[in-house]
Amino acid sequence: MNDSIDDLEAKAARLSAELHEVRRELARRRGIPLTAEALRSSRAYAFSANLPLKEVVDGCAESLDCFGFCVVDDVIPQDRIDTLRAEANQAEEKVNRNQRAILEAVKQGVSIDDLSGVEGTDLRPVRRVGYPPKMVNDIVWLPEYAKYLAHPTITAIARAVLDDHLKIAQLHLRPLVGPSDDGTPGGFGHARHRGRADTREWHTDWPHDLAAYGGNDPQKNAGAIRQPFPNITMGLTMIWYLTDVDEDSGATFVVPGSHKDSRNPRGPKDGISVTSPIPGDMQITAKAGAVFIQDSRCWHCSPMHNTGAKRVAVVNRWSPWWVSVNDYAPGSLIDTVCRPLSQAEFDALPRDLKPLMRHLCPTEKDSLQQPVLDRAQAAREQDRWGYRLLEEHPEKVADANSHIHVDIDP
Numbered sequence: 001m002n003d004s005i006d007d008l009e010a011k012a013a014r015l016s017a018e019l020h021e022v023r024r025e026l027a028r029r030r031g032i033p034l035t036a037e038a039l040r041s042s043r044a045y046a047f048s049a050n051l052p053l054k055e056v057v058d059g060c061a062e063s064l065d066c067f068g069f070c071v072v073d074d075v076i077p078q079d080r081i082d083t084l085r086a087e088a089n090q091a092e093e094k095v096n097r098n099q100r101a102i103l104e105a106v107k108q109g110v111s112i113d114d115l116s117g118v119e120g121t122d123l124r125p126v127r128r129v130g131y132p133p134k135m136v137n138d139i140v141w142l143p144e145y146a147k148y149l150a151h152p153t154i155t156a157i158a159r160a161v162l163d164d165h166l167k168i169a170q171l172h173l174r175p176l177v178g179p180s181d182d183g184t185p186g187g188f189g190h191a192r193h194r195g196r197a198d199t200r201e202w203h204t205d206w207p208h209d210l211a212a213y214g215g216n217d218p219q220k221n222a223g224a225i226r227q228p229f230p231n232i233t234m235g236l237t238m239i240w241y242l243t244d245v246d247e248d249s250g251a252t253f254v255v256p257g258s259h260k261d262s263r264n265p266r267g268p269k270d271g272i273s274v275t276s277p278i279p280g281d282m283q284i285t286a287k288a289g290a291v292f293i294q295d296s297r298c299w300h301c302s303p304m305h306n307t308g309a310k311r312v313a314v315v316n317r318w319s320p321w322w323v324s325v326n327d328y329a330p331g332s333l334i335d336t337v338c339r340p341l342s343q344a345e346f347d348a349l350p351r352d353l354k355p356l357m358r359h360l361c362p363t364e365k366d367s368l369q370q371p372v373l374d375r376a377q378a379a380r381e382q383d384r385w386g387y388r389l390l391e392e393h394p395e396k397v398a399d400a401n402s403h404i405h406v407d408i409d410p
Protein backbone atom coordinates (compact mmCIF):
# COMPACT_ATOMS: atom_id res chain seq x y z
CA MET A 1 0.00 0.00 0.00
CA ASN A 2 1.54 3.30 -1.10
CA ASP A 3 -1.43 5.49 -0.10
CA SER A 4 -0.74 8.43 2.19
CA ILE A 5 -2.15 8.49 5.72
CA ASP A 6 -4.76 11.02 4.55
CA ASP A 7 -5.77 8.71 1.70
CA LEU A 8 -6.03 5.77 4.08
CA GLU A 9 -8.13 7.76 6.54
CA ALA A 10 -10.47 8.83 3.74
CA LYS A 11 -10.68 5.25 2.52
CA ALA A 12 -11.49 3.93 6.01
CA ALA A 13 -14.29 6.50 6.37
CA ARG A 14 -15.64 5.62 2.89
CA LEU A 15 -15.59 1.90 3.57
CA SER A 16 -17.24 2.32 6.93
CA ALA A 17 -20.05 4.41 5.36
CA GLU A 18 -20.34 1.82 2.59
CA LEU A 19 -20.56 -1.00 5.12
CA HIS A 20 -23.33 0.87 6.91
CA GLU A 21 -25.24 1.25 3.63
CA VAL A 22 -24.69 -2.38 2.65
CA ARG A 23 -26.07 -3.48 6.01
CA ARG A 24 -29.13 -1.29 5.57
CA GLU A 25 -29.69 -2.59 2.03
CA LEU A 26 -29.35 -6.16 3.29
CA ALA A 27 -31.93 -5.42 5.99
CA ARG A 28 -34.28 -3.89 3.36
CA ARG A 29 -33.95 -6.97 1.14
CA ARG A 30 -34.74 -9.13 4.15
CA GLY A 31 -37.91 -7.11 4.66
CA ILE A 32 -36.79 -5.38 7.89
CA PRO A 33 -38.57 -2.02 8.21
CA LEU A 34 -36.09 0.82 8.62
CA THR A 35 -38.46 3.71 9.24
CA ALA A 36 -40.59 4.29 12.32
CA GLU A 37 -43.71 4.51 10.14
CA ALA A 38 -43.03 1.13 8.46
CA LEU A 39 -42.19 -0.43 11.81
CA ARG A 40 -45.28 1.01 13.48
CA SER A 41 -47.70 -0.17 10.81
CA SER A 42 -46.11 -3.61 10.26
CA ARG A 43 -45.56 -4.40 13.99
CA ALA A 44 -42.45 -6.25 12.81
CA TYR A 45 -41.23 -5.97 16.42
CA ALA A 46 -44.03 -8.27 17.71
CA PHE A 47 -44.13 -12.07 18.01
CA SER A 48 -46.80 -14.32 19.48
CA ALA A 49 -45.92 -16.47 22.49
CA ASN A 50 -47.93 -19.19 20.70
CA LEU A 51 -45.27 -19.53 17.98
CA PRO A 52 -42.59 -22.24 18.36
CA LEU A 53 -40.23 -21.12 21.14
CA LYS A 54 -37.16 -20.77 18.94
CA GLU A 55 -39.01 -18.58 16.46
CA VAL A 56 -40.16 -16.15 19.19
CA VAL A 57 -36.79 -16.08 20.95
CA ASP A 58 -34.82 -15.50 17.73
CA GLY A 59 -37.34 -12.93 16.47
CA CYS A 60 -37.33 -11.02 19.75
CA ALA A 61 -33.55 -11.17 20.16
CA GLU A 62 -33.12 -9.79 16.61
CA SER A 63 -35.71 -7.09 17.21
CA LEU A 64 -34.03 -6.07 20.48
CA ASP A 65 -30.68 -5.91 18.70
CA CYS A 66 -31.96 -4.02 15.65
CA PHE A 67 -34.66 -1.71 17.09
CA GLY A 68 -33.94 -1.82 20.84
CA PHE A 69 -37.27 -3.40 21.78
CA CYS A 70 -39.81 -6.10 20.96
CA VAL A 71 -43.29 -7.17 22.02
CA VAL A 72 -44.39 -10.68 22.91
CA ASP A 73 -48.11 -11.01 22.25
CA ASP A 74 -50.43 -13.54 23.94
CA VAL A 75 -48.35 -14.14 27.07
CA ILE A 76 -51.24 -13.93 29.54
CA PRO A 77 -54.35 -15.83 28.42
CA GLN A 78 -57.33 -13.57 27.66
CA ASP A 79 -59.52 -15.28 30.23
CA ARG A 80 -57.08 -14.30 33.02
CA ILE A 81 -56.76 -10.61 32.17
CA ASP A 82 -59.74 -9.36 34.20
CA THR A 83 -58.50 -11.14 37.33
CA LEU A 84 -54.94 -9.85 36.95
CA ARG A 85 -56.12 -6.31 36.21
CA ALA A 86 -58.35 -6.27 39.30
CA GLU A 87 -55.47 -7.64 41.36
CA ALA A 88 -53.13 -4.92 40.02
CA ASN A 89 -55.65 -2.20 40.85
CA GLN A 90 -55.91 -3.47 44.42
CA ALA A 91 -52.14 -3.82 44.67
CA GLU A 92 -51.76 -0.20 43.56
CA GLU A 93 -53.78 0.92 46.59
CA LYS A 94 -51.77 -1.27 48.95
CA VAL A 95 -48.43 -0.03 47.60
CA ASN A 96 -49.58 3.59 47.79
CA ARG A 97 -50.89 3.13 51.33
CA ASN A 98 -47.62 1.55 52.42
CA GLN A 99 -45.58 4.34 50.84
CA ARG A 100 -47.74 7.05 52.40
CA ALA A 101 -47.45 5.44 55.87
CA ILE A 102 -43.65 5.23 55.56
CA LEU A 103 -43.23 8.82 54.37
CA GLU A 104 -45.62 10.09 57.04
CA ALA A 105 -43.72 8.26 59.79
CA VAL A 106 -40.38 9.63 58.51
CA LYS A 107 -41.93 13.12 58.49
CA GLN A 108 -43.01 12.61 62.10
CA GLY A 109 -39.38 11.89 62.96
CA VAL A 110 -39.56 8.09 63.37
CA SER A 111 -36.05 6.73 62.88
CA ILE A 112 -35.38 4.24 60.08
CA ASP A 113 -34.67 1.49 62.60
CA ASP A 114 -38.06 1.91 64.26
CA LEU A 115 -40.09 2.18 61.06
CA SER A 116 -40.90 -1.52 60.84
CA GLY A 117 -43.01 -1.26 63.98
CA VAL A 118 -45.16 1.61 62.67
CA GLU A 119 -48.81 0.73 62.09
CA GLY A 120 -49.71 0.54 58.39
CA THR A 121 -46.14 0.05 57.11
CA ASP A 122 -44.92 -3.08 55.38
CA LEU A 123 -41.13 -3.09 55.42
CA ARG A 124 -38.74 -6.03 55.15
CA PRO A 125 -35.06 -6.43 56.02
CA VAL A 126 -32.71 -6.23 53.03
CA ARG A 127 -29.86 -8.62 52.24
CA ARG A 128 -27.14 -6.07 52.90
CA VAL A 129 -26.20 -5.97 56.58
CA GLY A 130 -26.47 -2.53 58.13
CA TYR A 131 -28.78 -1.14 55.45
CA PRO A 132 -32.28 0.03 56.40
CA PRO A 133 -35.39 -2.04 55.63
CA LYS A 134 -37.34 -1.32 52.44
CA MET A 135 -40.91 -1.52 51.23
CA VAL A 136 -41.93 -5.12 50.68
CA ASN A 137 -41.70 -6.30 47.06
CA ASP A 138 -44.91 -5.57 45.13
CA ILE A 139 -45.04 -9.21 44.02
CA VAL A 140 -46.60 -10.14 47.39
CA TRP A 141 -49.72 -8.19 46.36
CA LEU A 142 -49.75 -9.85 42.90
CA PRO A 143 -49.96 -13.63 43.46
CA GLU A 144 -52.03 -14.26 40.30
CA TYR A 145 -49.68 -12.19 38.15
CA ALA A 146 -46.71 -14.00 39.77
CA LYS A 147 -47.87 -17.19 38.02
CA TYR A 148 -46.97 -15.62 34.63
CA LEU A 149 -43.87 -13.60 35.49
CA ALA A 150 -41.48 -16.48 34.85
CA HIS A 151 -43.28 -17.42 31.61
CA PRO A 152 -40.96 -19.79 29.69
CA THR A 153 -40.98 -17.63 26.55
CA ILE A 154 -40.13 -14.47 28.47
CA THR A 155 -37.32 -16.07 30.48
CA ALA A 156 -35.92 -17.70 27.32
CA ILE A 157 -35.73 -14.29 25.61
CA ALA A 158 -34.10 -12.70 28.66
CA ARG A 159 -31.59 -15.55 28.90
CA ALA A 160 -30.75 -15.32 25.20
CA VAL A 161 -30.07 -11.59 25.46
CA LEU A 162 -28.61 -11.11 28.97
CA ASP A 163 -27.08 -14.30 30.38
CA ASP A 164 -28.23 -17.62 31.80
CA HIS A 165 -28.62 -16.48 35.40
CA LEU A 166 -31.16 -13.68 35.68
CA LYS A 167 -32.32 -11.40 38.47
CA ILE A 168 -35.52 -9.40 38.56
CA ALA A 169 -34.09 -6.28 40.15
CA GLN A 170 -37.19 -4.09 40.16
CA LEU A 171 -40.90 -4.71 39.96
CA HIS A 172 -43.63 -2.11 40.28
CA LEU A 173 -46.97 -1.02 38.91
CA ARG A 174 -47.11 1.67 36.27
CA PRO A 175 -50.72 2.78 35.93
CA LEU A 176 -51.64 5.69 33.65
CA VAL A 177 -54.79 7.54 34.60
CA GLY A 178 -57.52 8.22 32.07
CA PRO A 179 -59.23 11.62 31.82
CA SER A 180 -61.29 12.54 34.90
CA ASP A 181 -64.79 13.96 35.03
CA ASP A 182 -63.46 17.31 36.27
CA GLY A 183 -61.59 17.75 32.97
CA THR A 184 -58.11 16.74 34.21
CA PRO A 185 -56.43 15.07 31.24
CA GLY A 186 -55.25 11.46 31.46
CA GLY A 187 -51.65 10.39 31.00
CA PHE A 188 -48.36 10.19 32.86
CA GLY A 189 -46.89 12.76 35.18
CA HIS A 190 -48.17 15.90 36.87
CA ALA A 191 -51.69 16.87 35.80
CA ARG A 192 -50.31 20.23 34.56
CA HIS A 193 -48.00 18.43 32.12
CA ARG A 194 -50.54 15.97 30.80
CA GLY A 195 -52.85 15.96 27.86
CA ARG A 196 -50.75 16.92 24.81
CA ALA A 197 -50.05 14.16 22.31
CA ASP A 198 -46.84 15.97 21.34
CA THR A 199 -45.14 15.92 24.75
CA ARG A 200 -42.77 13.24 26.03
CA GLU A 201 -40.69 12.36 29.09
CA TRP A 202 -37.73 10.73 27.34
CA HIS A 203 -35.29 8.66 29.38
CA THR A 204 -33.37 5.41 29.40
CA ASP A 205 -33.68 2.88 32.23
CA TRP A 206 -31.46 1.66 35.02
CA PRO A 207 -28.50 1.01 34.80
CA HIS A 208 -28.57 3.48 31.89
CA ASP A 209 -30.77 6.00 33.69
CA LEU A 210 -28.32 8.90 33.78
CA ALA A 211 -30.11 10.65 36.67
CA ALA A 212 -29.65 7.40 38.65
CA TYR A 213 -32.85 8.02 40.69
CA GLY A 214 -31.05 10.30 43.14
CA GLY A 215 -29.00 12.86 41.18
CA ASN A 216 -26.24 14.11 43.47
CA ASP A 217 -27.81 12.64 46.65
CA PRO A 218 -25.51 9.81 47.77
CA GLN A 219 -28.35 8.35 49.83
CA LYS A 220 -30.52 7.87 46.74
CA ASN A 221 -28.21 7.58 43.71
CA ALA A 222 -28.49 3.96 42.51
CA GLY A 223 -25.71 4.24 39.89
CA ALA A 224 -25.63 4.86 36.14
CA ILE A 225 -23.27 3.71 33.39
CA ARG A 226 -21.00 6.42 31.97
CA GLN A 227 -21.63 7.76 28.46
CA PRO A 228 -20.94 6.59 25.78
CA PHE A 229 -22.55 3.32 26.84
CA PRO A 230 -20.72 0.15 25.81
CA ASN A 231 -22.62 -1.81 23.17
CA ILE A 232 -23.83 -4.54 25.53
CA THR A 233 -27.35 -5.21 26.74
CA MET A 234 -27.12 -4.96 30.54
CA GLY A 235 -30.77 -4.60 31.41
CA LEU A 236 -34.18 -5.43 30.01
CA THR A 237 -37.25 -3.44 31.03
CA MET A 238 -40.48 -5.36 30.63
CA ILE A 239 -43.93 -3.79 30.65
CA TRP A 240 -46.78 -6.23 31.10
CA TYR A 241 -49.91 -4.56 29.73
CA LEU A 242 -53.17 -5.49 31.44
CA THR A 243 -55.21 -3.18 29.21
CA ASP A 244 -55.02 -2.75 25.41
CA VAL A 245 -52.61 0.04 24.47
CA ASP A 246 -52.52 2.20 21.35
CA GLU A 247 -51.65 5.75 20.29
CA ASP A 248 -54.42 7.32 22.36
CA SER A 249 -54.37 4.98 25.28
CA GLY A 250 -51.24 4.18 27.20
CA ALA A 251 -48.81 2.87 24.56
CA THR A 252 -45.14 3.32 25.35
CA PHE A 253 -43.14 5.67 23.08
CA VAL A 254 -39.81 4.50 21.64
CA VAL A 255 -37.13 5.77 19.26
CA PRO A 256 -36.19 2.69 17.19
CA GLY A 257 -32.43 2.21 16.98
CA SER A 258 -31.67 4.66 19.81
CA HIS A 259 -30.13 1.97 22.04
CA LYS A 260 -26.97 2.12 19.94
CA ASP A 261 -26.80 5.93 19.69
CA SER A 262 -24.03 7.50 21.76
CA ARG A 263 -26.31 10.39 22.76
CA ASN A 264 -28.95 10.25 25.51
CA PRO A 265 -32.09 12.29 26.17
CA ARG A 266 -30.67 13.27 29.58
CA GLY A 267 -27.10 13.54 28.30
CA PRO A 268 -25.82 16.91 29.58
CA LYS A 269 -23.94 17.54 26.31
CA ASP A 270 -26.43 16.04 23.86
CA GLY A 271 -28.83 18.97 23.29
CA ILE A 272 -32.04 16.93 23.56
CA SER A 273 -35.19 18.22 25.26
CA VAL A 274 -36.79 15.38 27.22
CA THR A 275 -40.28 16.85 26.74
CA SER A 276 -40.34 17.22 22.94
CA PRO A 277 -40.99 14.64 20.22
CA ILE A 278 -37.93 13.22 18.47
CA PRO A 279 -38.06 12.66 14.70
CA GLY A 280 -38.50 8.93 14.12
CA ASP A 281 -40.26 8.26 17.42
CA MET A 282 -43.32 6.02 17.53
CA GLN A 283 -45.72 4.32 19.91
CA ILE A 284 -45.99 0.57 20.02
CA THR A 285 -49.40 -1.07 20.00
CA ALA A 286 -50.38 -4.18 21.94
CA LYS A 287 -53.31 -6.06 23.42
CA ALA A 288 -53.74 -6.74 27.13
CA GLY A 289 -51.65 -9.81 27.94
CA ALA A 290 -48.70 -8.70 25.80
CA VAL A 291 -45.24 -7.91 27.18
CA PHE A 292 -43.14 -5.04 25.84
CA ILE A 293 -39.43 -5.75 26.31
CA GLN A 294 -36.74 -3.15 25.77
CA ASP A 295 -33.01 -2.81 26.09
CA SER A 296 -32.48 -0.39 28.99
CA ARG A 297 -30.54 1.86 26.59
CA CYS A 298 -33.53 2.44 24.28
CA TRP A 299 -34.90 6.02 24.42
CA HIS A 300 -38.49 5.64 25.54
CA CYS A 301 -41.23 7.15 27.69
CA SER A 302 -44.71 6.82 29.09
CA PRO A 303 -47.32 8.73 27.08
CA MET A 304 -48.25 12.00 28.78
CA HIS A 305 -51.67 11.89 27.13
CA ASN A 306 -54.29 9.21 27.57
CA THR A 307 -57.73 9.87 26.19
CA GLY A 308 -58.85 6.29 26.76
CA ALA A 309 -59.48 4.33 29.94
CA LYS A 310 -56.91 3.95 32.74
CA ARG A 311 -53.90 1.93 31.59
CA VAL A 312 -52.94 -0.87 33.94
CA ALA A 313 -49.42 -2.31 33.63
CA VAL A 314 -46.67 -3.98 35.66
CA VAL A 315 -43.05 -3.03 35.01
CA ASN A 316 -40.01 -5.16 35.80
CA ARG A 317 -36.32 -4.63 35.24
CA TRP A 318 -34.23 -7.73 34.61
CA SER A 319 -30.46 -7.96 34.93
CA PRO A 320 -27.82 -10.60 34.36
CA TRP A 321 -26.10 -11.89 37.51
CA TRP A 322 -23.03 -9.74 36.82
CA VAL A 323 -24.73 -6.35 37.17
CA SER A 324 -24.58 -5.03 40.73
CA VAL A 325 -28.24 -4.20 41.11
CA ASN A 326 -28.40 -3.13 44.76
CA ASP A 327 -25.12 -1.91 46.13
CA TYR A 328 -25.84 1.79 46.43
CA ALA A 329 -28.60 4.24 47.49
CA PRO A 330 -28.34 3.20 51.14
CA GLY A 331 -31.01 5.67 52.25
CA SER A 332 -33.77 4.81 49.79
CA LEU A 333 -36.75 3.43 51.67
CA ILE A 334 -39.30 3.76 48.90
CA ASP A 335 -37.48 3.42 45.60
CA THR A 336 -38.26 0.35 43.48
CA VAL A 337 -34.75 -1.13 43.66
CA CYS A 338 -34.73 -4.72 44.92
CA ARG A 339 -37.72 -4.43 47.21
CA PRO A 340 -37.17 -7.38 49.56
CA LEU A 341 -39.14 -10.47 50.53
CA SER A 342 -39.37 -12.36 53.83
CA GLN A 343 -38.54 -16.06 53.83
CA ALA A 344 -42.24 -17.01 53.99
CA GLU A 345 -43.06 -14.68 51.08
CA PHE A 346 -40.20 -16.10 49.05
CA ASP A 347 -41.28 -19.66 49.84
CA ALA A 348 -44.78 -18.88 48.55
CA LEU A 349 -43.54 -17.77 45.08
CA PRO A 350 -44.19 -20.05 42.10
CA ARG A 351 -41.32 -22.52 41.65
CA ASP A 352 -40.05 -21.09 38.35
CA LEU A 353 -40.03 -17.54 39.72
CA LYS A 354 -37.91 -18.35 42.76
CA PRO A 355 -34.51 -18.38 40.99
CA LEU A 356 -35.22 -14.90 39.57
CA MET A 357 -36.12 -13.42 42.96
CA ARG A 358 -33.90 -15.36 45.32
CA HIS A 359 -31.51 -12.40 45.63
CA LEU A 360 -34.35 -10.40 47.23
CA CYS A 361 -34.67 -12.65 50.27
CA PRO A 362 -31.88 -12.04 52.80
CA THR A 363 -32.24 -15.44 54.45
CA GLU A 364 -31.84 -17.33 51.13
CA LYS A 365 -28.26 -18.16 50.18
CA ASP A 366 -27.97 -16.98 46.60
CA SER A 367 -25.79 -19.23 44.46
CA LEU A 368 -25.17 -19.25 40.73
CA GLN A 369 -27.60 -21.20 38.60
CA GLN A 370 -26.95 -24.45 36.74
CA PRO A 371 -26.15 -23.20 33.23
CA VAL A 372 -23.55 -20.82 34.67
CA LEU A 373 -22.09 -23.67 36.73
CA ASP A 374 -22.03 -25.90 33.64
CA ARG A 375 -20.09 -23.26 31.72
CA ALA A 376 -17.58 -22.94 34.54
CA GLN A 377 -17.18 -26.70 34.73
CA ALA A 378 -16.51 -26.87 30.96
CA ALA A 379 -13.87 -24.14 31.36
CA ARG A 380 -12.28 -26.03 34.23
CA GLU A 381 -12.09 -29.18 32.06
CA GLN A 382 -10.45 -27.18 29.28
CA ASP A 383 -7.92 -25.88 31.78
CA ARG A 384 -7.19 -29.42 33.00
CA TRP A 385 -6.78 -30.66 29.42
CA GLY A 386 -3.90 -28.19 28.96
CA TYR A 387 -2.16 -29.49 32.07
CA ARG A 388 -2.70 -33.09 30.98
CA LEU A 389 -1.06 -32.23 27.69
CA LEU A 390 1.91 -30.80 29.57
CA GLU A 391 2.23 -33.88 31.76
CA GLU A 392 1.40 -36.64 29.28
CA HIS A 393 2.66 -35.22 25.94
CA PRO A 394 5.45 -32.75 26.72
CA GLU A 395 6.65 -33.10 23.09
CA LYS A 396 3.39 -31.53 21.82
CA VAL A 397 3.43 -28.50 24.13
CA ALA A 398 5.53 -26.13 22.00
CA ASP A 399 3.26 -26.36 18.91
CA ALA A 400 -0.14 -27.12 20.39
CA ASN A 401 -1.37 -23.55 19.80
CA SER A 402 0.26 -22.97 16.43
CA HIS A 403 -3.19 -22.71 14.76
CA ILE A 404 -4.21 -19.75 16.99
CA HIS A 405 -3.56 -16.30 15.49
CA VAL A 406 -4.64 -13.09 17.20
CA ASP A 407 -4.68 -9.86 15.19
CA ILE A 408 -4.20 -6.46 16.75
CA ASP A 409 -7.23 -4.43 15.69
CA PRO A 410 -6.05 -0.80 15.82
Ligand SMILES: O=C(O)CCC(=O)C(=O)O
Nearest residue numbers: 174205251252301302315
Ligand atom coordinates in the same frame (compact mmCIF):
# COMPACT_ATOMS: atom_id res chain seq x y z
O1 LIG B 1 -45.23 3.63 31.15
C1 LIG B 1 -44.58 3.27 30.18
O2 LIG B 1 -45.11 2.90 29.12
C2 LIG B 1 -43.08 3.33 30.26
C3 LIG B 1 -42.60 3.08 31.66
C4 LIG B 1 -41.17 3.37 31.87
O3 LIG B 1 -40.53 4.03 31.13
C5 LIG B 1 -40.50 2.79 33.05
O4 LIG B 1 -41.15 2.30 33.97
O5 LIG B 1 -39.25 2.81 33.05
Ligand SMILES: [Fe+2]
Nearest residue numbers: 203204205300
Ligand atom coordinates in the same frame (compact mmCIF):
# COMPACT_ATOMS: atom_id res chain seq x y z
FE1 LIG C 1 -38.41 3.77 31.56
